[in-house]
Amino acid sequence: ELKVEQNPLFLSMQEGKNYTIYCNYSTTSDRLYWYRQDPGKSLESLFVLLSNGAVKQEGRLMASLDTKARLSTLHITAAVHDLSATYFCAVLGFKTIFGAGTRLFVKA
Amino acid sequence: NAGVTQTPKFRVLKTGQSMTLLCAQDMNHEYMYWYRQDPGMGLRLIHYSVGEGTTAKGEVPDGYNVSRLKKQNFLLGLESAAPSQTSVYFCASMSSGGATGELFFGEGSRLTVL
Structure with missing residues (x-):
């Protein structure tokens, strides 16, 4: 059974700092969403993210996928307050299963 | 550009009442999810469908039923609502093919069971 684990579940960070959210999953999949x-x-x-080694970037966010390690990361660079939100990863099988989410709070 | 539309958006029920949530998508997607x-908390999968006339159980199916009589619609039913079913319900759809396989979400339906 597919399980998806995110950590941390809660993240409070200062503006301008960098941090990474991790998403581990339990069975083989080559398609992961953030x-x-x-x-x-x-x-x-x-x-x-559609294949092993995939890396995508949009603004201050960069996501990567390592299908062999069953791990995806979401890296935040120089955080700003507008990035405060909850971030979910999800892994596609026949069922698309979500992680519990990471609540990110960026302090000004 | 309607995408995925959920109705109703808000509903208050009394324990034991029944109701149906409707999800409609206009993207000709094969896969639909509740x-x-x-x-x-994160999103927990209740039921899903991989095509018209098919349904399958997800992570938390108890207390819910679904139907996919038409490709564009996926109905979620509560036969006898319980307070534990107070939640926000999201419908999503996805194409079975295509390059991205992206999951598209509706705006959500907030259900309160008293």
């Missing part, structure tokens, strides 16, 4: 959710809103797609 | 999200 989403952002603001309070009371739906999920916004950030990245779709 | 998730629930509880406060401070």
